[in-house]
Every structure is written in C-alpha cells, then in structure tokens.
Amino acid sequence: xxxxxxxxxxxxxxxxxxxxxxxxxxxxxxxxxxxxxxxxxxxxxxxxxxxxxxxxxxxxxxxxxxxxxxxxxxxxxxxxxxxxxxxxxxxxxxxxxxxxxxxxxxxxxxxxxxxxxxxxxxxxxxxxxxxxxxxxxxxxxxxxxxxxxxxxxxxxxxxxxxxxxxxxxxxxxxxxxxxxxxxxxxxxxx
Numbered sequence: 001x002x003x004x005x006x007x008x009x010x011x012x013x014x015x016x017x018x019x020x021x022x023x024x025x026x027x028x029x030x031x032x033x034x035x036x037x038x039x040x041x042x043x044x045x046x047x048x049x050x051x052x053x054x055x056x057x058x059x060x061x062x063x064x065x066x067x068x069x070x071x072x073x074x075x076x077x078x079x080x081x082x083x084x085x086x087x088x089x090x091x092x093x094x095x096x097x098x099x100x101x102x103x104x105x106x107x108x109x110x111x112x113x114x115x116x117x118x119x120x121x122x123x124x125x126x127x128x129x130x131x132x133x134x135x136x137x138x139x140x141x142x143x144x145x146x147x148x149x150x151x152x153x154x155x156x157x158x159x160x161x162x163x164x165x166x167x168x169x170x171x172x173x174x175x176x177x178x179x180x181x182x183x184x185x186x187x188x189x190x
Contacts, residue, residue: 027117044108
C-alpha cells in the first residue's frame, strides 16, 4: 500500500509525460492532482464531477478563474454518448462500481474525442473498451480489460454482474472477472 507522499510523487512524475497542448477530460482525481492549475491546456469536465470537487475550498476561486479564462469548460455529454457508456459498463460489469460523475465524464471524453485523465480502474476499463484515450497519473494504469460476473460462494451459481443476491440460496454474491483481454486484443474480443 502506498502512502500519500509516494502517490503524489508518482503523479507528479507522470505529469512530465503529458502533452499540455492537448485537450483533456478531467475526473475528480485530475483536480486533486492539480492538472488544470499546472497547464494551459483546455480542460473539460461535467457538472457532476465539478460538484464532487467543489469542496476544495482554497482552490474553488482558482477553478472559477480557469472557467472565466476559458481553460476549463463545464459541459454535459449528449444523451447518445451517455447511453453507450452505460450500456458498455453494464455489459462488462463495471456499472455498479461507477458513479454518475464517472459515467458523465466517460461520455464527455467519448463525445469530444479527447484524452480522459483518471486513476479509477473501472473508469479505465470502460474507457479502454470504448477506445477513449486514457492517462493515469497516480497508478500504473490499466493493462488488461476485465469483464465481471457475480457468483455465489455457497452454491457456485454464476450471475450477470448486476445481480446482488443468489436466486437459489439467498446468499450475497461476490464479484470476480470472467474474461481478461490485453490492450492489444480488445477489439477482437468484444
């Protein structure tokens, strides 16, 4: 387990590899690390992500300044993109692990065809399947895409990923991945 100072050092090291002339979709992690404050890149986020990070009180005025300068745009993804993200997340079993903010930023990155900055494995899993470029800062990032199922430890019955309780014995279901694809063969398998 990393302590916070190690994670911060790793994230700052990853910043050197970013092309700050690019445009980025930012999830909450990117704000905590400081991406919009460190570059002149055009950054995008959604209202739901913005609500998640508004509690950063000392940075709130800086966020407003970024918006006023046009370096940060808070917009919503169009419905067809959000629907596609939700469908893929449900199909591979990550829907229950994603917040509405996560779903919204995935849809926005897909719509704008820009790189998404996130350290959330479920976000990265869905982004990879949707061919959304993704950049991790505080973690190694995703190397394999996983498709999840739920199963009963008592009777062994497997279910679709969004079922929570065994229909045979009533036990709470556990989660495991059923299929793993490397980044190089994703499009051939899904």
